[in-house]
Amino acid sequence: MAPVEIKLRMPVLEKIRFARKIRLVENRLKVATNSFSSFSGLPNNCALVKYVEALWSKCNLSRLANKIVRWFSDTKGSGKEFDYRFTGRDSRFFLYNFMYLIDLLDSDSQGLEKNYCHVQAFICLCLRDIVSYFSRLEISDEEVGKLKALCLDYFRANCLYQAKVNPTVWTIGHVVPAHTLDMKKKYGLGLGLNSMEGREAKHIAIAKYSTNTNYHKRWEQIFLHEFVSLIWLRGRGYNLDYEKTSCSSSYIPKHCTNSDLFCYCGFVKNSTEGICRFCRHNKRQQTQAEVKAGKLTSTR
């Protein structure tokens, strides 16, 4: 696979990194100066408090919000980096609502930080559409082509604007489109065939099937039971009332494609222009042009 050539203009990149570092230092100093001992001691107008409240109230991400509160109370925001393992449900709700979080950060930012919010909006939108395509069991040749283009945009945007490209970003940029194409050629199906979602639900179902089995023929009987329940009975019109699994849910909310109120990205759109203020913004056009060209422009 040929590597993608990207020319990085370090002075511009350094400016972006520098601004982010300054902001981090300012926030840390602010926290240290005021000697907040826990999250509950932070003022209501603090960006972190507003962010956590939005995770709770708007995004249905209470587990992530609680983890941030615990992390802050333990480290005061100046110790070890925050890390979090997203569950399938968390990933879905994050991709549904990321624009509200970006809007919140954007309203609290200025200068280069605002540029950074627009870049993040573009990267998250690419990621949402990529996840939607690579989670599908059934995918057309046209969609495989769209996935490849999105993965390239995502990888290039991370190369151009982020401080570093981690192995996950590289994998999404290069391995996911190639693997999806390979699955499509070999089996006629998408990468969703390899989905690891719903493992807990599958374990519960298997435990239920194993209840009335003979010890020596347990697995044979479990698979027989599974086949009868999921395929044989369904083929004859029975057992159709199973709860819809998370694997069959979409990562792109319906209101993004069929509502007059919401833009494709999920944010509230301007009624006269048909898209939201982020998608309409000239920084978005500039970001898209730079990503397509694979290089930054001097005007940013």
Ligand SMILES: [Zn+2]
């Ligand atoms: Zn939009």
